[in-house]
Amino acid sequence: MARPFRIRNIAVCAILIIFLYRFLPSADVVAPFHGHSHGGGPQPLAQYMNDASKIPHIVASKSSFAWNTVKFMYPPELTPKLPPPAPKRPRIQHIFKPESASVAAIQDKRRLEIRRVFGKSWASYKKQAWMKDALKPLSGQFVDQFSGWAATLVDSLDTLWIMGMRKEFYEAVEAVASIDFGKSTSSRVNTFETCIRYLGGLLAAYDLSGHEALKVKAIEVGDLLYSGFNTENRMPVDFIEFEDAKKGGGLYVEDTVVSASPGTITLEFTRLSQITGDSKYYAAVSKVMDTFYDHQNETKLPGMWPMYVSMRRQDVVTGYQFTIGGNADSLYEYLPKAHALLGSTSPSSAKYEAMARNFMDTAMKNLFFRPMIPGNEDILISGNCDVLESGEGELTPSLDPESEHLSCFIGGLYALGGRLFENDSYLKTGVKLARGCMYAYKSFPAGIMPERYNMVLCPSAENCKWDEERWVSERQKRKEWKEHLPKGFTTAKDPRYILRPEAIESVFVLWRITGQEEFREAAWDMFQAVANATDTSFANAAVLDVTIVDSKQEDYMESFWLAETLKYFYLVFTDPDLISLDEFVLNTEAHPFRLSKS
Ligand SMILES: *[C@@H]1O[C@H](CO)[C@@H](O)[C@H](O)[C@H]1NC(C)=O
Ligand SMILES: *[C@@H]1O[C@H](CO)[C@@H](O)[C@H](O)[C@H]1NC(C)=O
């Protein structure tokens, strides 16, 4: 009689232990986020977030300077007010069906392998470079290139959370709570990098964990960045003179900046206003975006803005070079995403949708091209467009079939735009653009695409037959040509891979939006190639030449490796409800901001 009773007791205990294990904070808790519970069931993340007893008591220490006490010579206007959350959004993600146990087991193995690679880099950062901006992955040294506020630590917070590394997460929060944003290792602070890495990282970690210390630090950085708007025309400076900014006497706006720089503040400042209930951040950045909106149709390529702009003169029309790649990229990225975060219910927020649709139509017509490749695959690559004056003052756009790794985010953005604006032609274009980057990865010997390269334009999208002689002659015209380039490529102008995320970013978005297996399989191929080529004894390093196998590496690992690249790889193989695109919008550093509900 006693025995079965005991066995039952043990069974009850085991069930209890398993249950507790699933929901207790631990470095190894991953299971709850990978149960295939699609739909509206209880969310482990939210449950954890609301259980105050499980959150360590960490209080943020005040920075040595209070950025909210600056007396502005040129105080920005406090309107428009932050509009209420968007009423209803169209569905973004594919509705996934439960998978067979054997398929799920494969994906789970892949997910754990990605987490292992992250864990190795993280452990080395902790041991070799703790509280520094970046680890040097070959020498084990460190470097402070972003003002010395532990960029890698702040940038990695949400990845730690997402990967279920709770112990490491709270160790990191404790360290972040002590960062002094009143001191800087550099006399000038880079507005763009500080916004996307530090403010973005803190906001996302707060959105996921609800930890107050993160909110306190996010507000400190937000107020630091806000001091960059203390200028005569209320346009932000590109670099904040750190000590001058504290005095409040006004800063001097640079004459020329890359357009991405003033164009990549909207998401962070809007989310900060949403979280604090203080509209001032939203109002300040809204004025910047008014300048872009007012002149969008007056440029040499109406619908887009030149790569270089002057916020000093509020001139966003004069230049002639157009691209969605480096220098401009996230200006465009933030237009559909601002619409996702804000909706279009007020005049000040409706401009984001208008600008997004306008640029998407323009880029589709003028920048994307079908390359001539041996298998005639129907893919798209994003090139550059120069608009020059011909004889009679007529403007002629000319497309240069050069592209770069940075441009690879655009496929995911068109897919997202396709869902947000319920437009199938954007979505189809997004699929072809993502396939373009997947094709480039597959083509190179290392299994990774180069930083910058050229291809051959097809005479037209319909007429795209492979012509080997034409490829050879186009390749020889380029002085950078290399004999061993894959067919279809005419240069690998910059043959490095520096751990960038944009290609896997688009593959992740396309997987979540279409549910098509090709994207998940491509992600795994890409991961293996990247992990193999970049592996070092400490972590992962940039690769010097992807046109050969076994290339040399460079002693360089930017924080986006942990913040973005590995996060996107990981999220392809998790439950699709983890960081669902219906609940979050990701900033340009892959930091997820929660979409407020009305
Ligand atoms: C710019 O042009 C687009 C497309 O023709 C149009 O929809 C939009 O209203 C115009 N924007 C402004 C500010 O005039
Ligand atoms: C979708 O976008 C394309 C390209 O801009 C446009 O021609 C088409 O009218 C749009 N369709 C819808 C339903 O909005």
Ligand SMILES: *[C@@H]1O[C@H](CO)[C@@H](O)[C@H](O)[C@H]1NC(C)=O
């Ligand atoms: C990378 O390494 C793994 C394990 O050693 C191996 O299975 C895989 O085939 C390699 N991938 C590539 C692209 O070399």
